[in-house]
Amino acid sequence: MVPVSGHEYSLLLLSSIRKRRYQKWNILQTRHIPGDMLFVVTQGNGHLCIDKQAFQIYPRQSYFLTQGMSIEVMSESELIEFYIMIIKRVTISKRKGGWSLSNEGASPSLLQTGRIQLKNAKQMLEVVEQLYEESRKKWVDDTDLQLKFQSLIHCIVHDQSDQGEKEEASKGIDQSIGYMLKHFRHKIKLETLSDIAGLTPTSYSRSFKKTKRMSPVEYLNHIRIDSSKQLLQQQEFSIKDVSTSVGFGNEFYFSRTFKNTVGISPTMYVKRRQLKIAVASCFRYKDCLHSLGVDAPFEMNGYRHLELGVEENKRLIQVQLTELRKYRPDLIIADYRHLPFYEQLKQISPTVIINFTMDWRINYMRIAELVGREEEARQNCSQLELRVKYARNLLTQTIGNRTVSIIRLYSGKIRVQGLVDHPLSNLLYSELGLKPGSCVPLNERTKEFALGSLPPFETDYLFIYKHPIQSEETDIFSGVLKGTSWNAMKAVRNNQTRMIPNWISMSWAPIGQNQIIDDLLQWKA
Incomplete structure (x- = not known):
């Protein structure tokens, strides 16, 4: 708790914790923060504009945002992934010998709004990830969960970094990007941006390209193109109107730039x-x-x-x-x-x-x-996230710490599915929390063995996908699955093996991910 005055204390409580993503070059309309939140980046790069002030985003960076702030997020990588912790701020008061709790007029905490500079950002991210994983198994008002959150807030308050700000050139580039975001609808000269950054036009262009891997003009055009997407969805605007509105002086240049950036023409985008x-x-x-x-x-x-x-x-x-x-x-x-x-x-x-x-x-x-169909996609991803959480709880109860492995039989080889770098691996071992068998490669996508050379390994449950192959190879696979080492496997001894459809391919779409979850739940029902 943070002392406010006299016998009053300000307390931050965790209301919810979510994991979210912004896709590449996804500029949001200005949105106002509905309540206090802690924003922690896990991967990706880009810019976060808070009340038109631009900050560079990079992994392990944290922000404290308060109610009423306006923000825009722009991703410069394929995505920006982050945790959002929604915070409820309350005041605890001692009056007339008793304590009272109030949500109204709660005083500010010691967390300063905007970017939080931390000495041990890696450690903080680990704690946030633990909170998120535990929140998937418990209600947010769980005492242990709230105590861990209080410990996190305490660490943030006492771990404020005393490191200096970034180099002046880098700060100047961020400031110039903030100017772009605010004035992109108008003509912007390179000299104006370089003056804001405190550099000569030549030095500014060179520094900008080194930092952002594109020229200032290309960056500005990306901002304009993403803003144009919103206008193109409004029937009252023509292509020419949109081009002018977002700062392109020439309709044909706008159309060419739009197609190079988005992949389709503005006319096709409308339809x-x-x-x-x-x-x-x-x-x-x-x-x-x-x-x-x-x-x-x-x-x-x-x-x-x-x-x-x-x-x-x-x-x-x-x-x-x-x-x-x-x-x-x-x-x-x-x-x-x-x-x-x-x-x-x-x-x-x-x-x-x-x-x-x-x-x-x-x-x-x-x-x-x-x-x-962006909105439909977001809804499908949210529904799948809830489904995964539900399935994880059930599988934890039924499977517990017993191990699961996936092998694929094809073209004279046996391929063992690894722990990382594939949608199926991520679903099974990360999102659903299943434990890998001893044969599962921990730092590889897959590991292959020739027929007859699969080493002995232990796993409690084994799922097998047999690739459609020519009939003459079928007997070879059948022979492999009847060898001495095979019969000694725990999953085989306990009759816990199962032939599955192509989960490897199915895992690339939400329909397939849901079917995989159905298969797992029905198998353990």
Whole structure:
């Protein structure tokens, strides 16, 4: 508790803790903070503007925001991930020999608004992560949870960093970005920005590009493009009106810049909810669209089947391209594995290639933006988060600390699913909290073994996916699964093995993630 005056004390209580993300170049409309909150960044880079004052965002950075503040967040990386701790501020008073609690007129705490400079930011983040994990198992008013939160506040108050501010050039760049965000609708000269930063135009451009990996003009254009997205959704504005409103002097330059940045033209962006979509993907883009309420009846999959020859794979690709051409889509959404076919695809229809990332949510939100279903995507992610929390509690009760492993059989190999760097691994071992078997590689995505060379390992539960292969290999796999080391495995001895559908592929879409959770819960029911 923080003394206020006399027998009054200010107390900060944890109301809720959430984990959130902002996608790349996602500029929010100015929003007012509805209540006090602690904002802790876990990954990503960008800028946070608090009441038009710009601060650079980087991992392990913390902010204390109070009710009524206005903020904007802009991500310069694929995403910014952070924790939000909603805080309830109360005053405890001692009067007439008794104590009373009041939510009204609670005095400010020792936490200063804005950025919090800490000496031990890494330690603070670890505590926040522990709080978040425990909040998924307990109610927020749990005494232990609140005590840990009070300990966190105490550490913040006594761990304020006395380090100096960043270099003057870096501070000046942040100030110039704040100016961009406030005045992007007007013409902005490079000389104006360099004066704000306290540098010559040449030094400013060089320092800006070194810090942000793009020129000041490119950065300003990103701000303008993201602001234009909001206006394009309002029918009363023409493309020319939007171009002028966000600071582009030329409508054609605006359209070209918009397409280079977003992937589709402003005209297509306006009509994106009515577009006829096709996908070229190995990562379940069709399932992603289906979850968003978009009908995508045609899907091309250019994955090279290892059991087929080169010529047969080429023939299958040409058949799919022919069918895609007959379908005549308005837009093709493709993943990075279809880059070799990009020239052929764009001759059929405008094609957007989604950048590769192991975070399926980034791809999902990017797809949602292209088809105008951002709100549906956010709702689906929130619902899945609640589902995961519910399933984690049930699986903790039924499985406890017993171990789970996933193996995949294909093309003469056995592949063991690792603990990291894949949507399935993240779902099973991080979000659902399952424990890995002794064979599961802790710092690798997968580990492969030749048939017959899988070393002995222990796991309580074993899930097996057998890739569709030629029939003559089936007997080989059956033989492998009947060897001495196999029969000695705990999961086999206890009859705790199960053949599963392709969870590896399914985990790239919310529909698949929900199905995996269903399979786990039904198996343990």
